[in-house]
Amino acid sequence: MERIGIKKRMSVFLSGTGKDLQANYQLYLLAMPFMILFFLFVVIPVFMAIVLSFTYFNMLEMPQWRGIDNYLRMFLDDDIFIKALVNTLKFAVITGPLGYMLCFVLAWFINELSPKLRSFVTLIFYAPALTGNVYFIWQYIFSGDQYGFINNFLIQNGFILEPIQWLTNEKYMLTVIMIVQLWLSLGVSFLAFIAGFQSVDQSLYEAAAIDGVQNRWQELWYVTLPTMKPQLLFGAVMQISSSFSVAAISQTLVGFPSKDYAAHTIVLHIMDYGTIRYEMGYACALTVVLFLMMLIFKSIVSRILAKVGE
């Protein structure tokens, strides 16, 4: 009896598919190139990382099943991973939110300017993120000798006597990288926020004024933020994405590996095991942990954002 049911359902499904294909094949053809590439370079890599994370794999021999060994090794046997984890979390809870707020506050303030001035100021603020590789200039600013800009300033004004080794002293390295990361953080989310502010329906403000909203703060909380919620979530996703993937800045400014791994991040650790030691299984396990952390952060942030404007 059940079998017939399934058969019937199958045939209904199949004939439905036939009709659907006939009606929509052009739409499927249009979506096909992107979908294929997306599966090839996003979906498959994610699943492959999950599967390979349970193996030993060196790209030459077939992967060997190792169960959860890689994960145990990470948390029990790899002190450098713990350092990288702590540093990555620091970026996530310090530069992530700070950069996010910077994007938001500056977009809010820029919105008060006249349109011409607004586009000029936007260009200035967006320029660091726009220009890609120029952050190496911070090397000269934080240079460890007395020629360094910061050192010279501090010595001339009597704050310090000896130059500080900003880029080689493990006490300061991470802070320097965080400053540079903040400098680079006015990116896509910043532009999204500027657009968000501009698109709030002006009549809402007028209505709110009649309802008793008195100042900019109330206007922001009761009118602007709730209408901008979708942009806020988009900005958060972009910010999480960039603060969990800090690597190149650290590599350029303090070298790889940094002294005592003081500025090591998970992505750098992944690069170390993936591209230098060819331990792909372990590198994939690290990648999976990174994925999970990002997903957890994203769900926390969307829960917080749901409360905005209430």
Add this chain to the structure above:
Amino acid sequence: MVVKVATKHHRKKLFSHAGRRRQTRSLFGNIIIFTVLAACGVFMALPLVYAIMNSFKPIEELFLYPPRFYVMRPVTSNYTTLFRLINNLWVPFSRYTFNSIFVCTVTTIGQILIASAAAYSLSKFKTRISWFFPLVVISLLFNGTVLGIPQYIVLNTLGIVNTYWVYILPSLASSLGLFLMKQFMEQVPMALIEAAKIDGANHFTIFLRIVMPSVKPAWLTLLLYAFQAIWAMTSGSTIYNEELKLLPNAISQVLSGTIERTGASAAGSVLLMIPPILVFILTQSSVIQTMTSSGIKE
């Protein structure tokens, strides 16, 4: 003709921000806004200005003590040194330039076409692939850096490591591109598409002739993001043939020399800064227009 008028009207309604709101602005608030903007502006701009200054400093000023921010006697010798060094590279500099321009062009155009075709099908119609978009939204979290190793394994399996495809293919599958395009296309009135359908147009025609022209701001935005990302791209472990490397690699080769090259290195990075800034100046208003619809609705 009719079609054009309808889109224009539609756009105007969506994007006009005419008229200031009526909230009274306190002087105190204005002072705070000005101070914060000025302070952050200095923080953002100084390093870039410093790079420009350095690129015009003669060698004795670069190593002057105490260091000075401003250039006293600007010279162009750093730029001439840069070009001399560039000409002495093992691989001719024109090859790097060609690589960068070729990869940028192919990827940018490809990304815009592929992403908008998929966006058209996902934004305007309910089909059996509607489950696909939420997947793209989740993947916005995972950028190329994070996906690096598994992507490398895929590239290796496909046997295209050390070819131009390494730059092009993964960038074509840009979640951000599809996301922005799809969100923006949502605003194209369905009536336009229906009208074209009644006139007998198929989906390919509607996509190319009607939808694409009316989402110009969105593809300019994709152009900016794609260009910017690819322009700054350096070839990691996936390219070991020097002849296939890109401009930033060539410049960093010049920089990795001795200390006398400090000025030339600044000159090189100033030159690399110019194209993305130009592209942004040209596309800024379209980008802001597009980002208006960039929100994630949950």
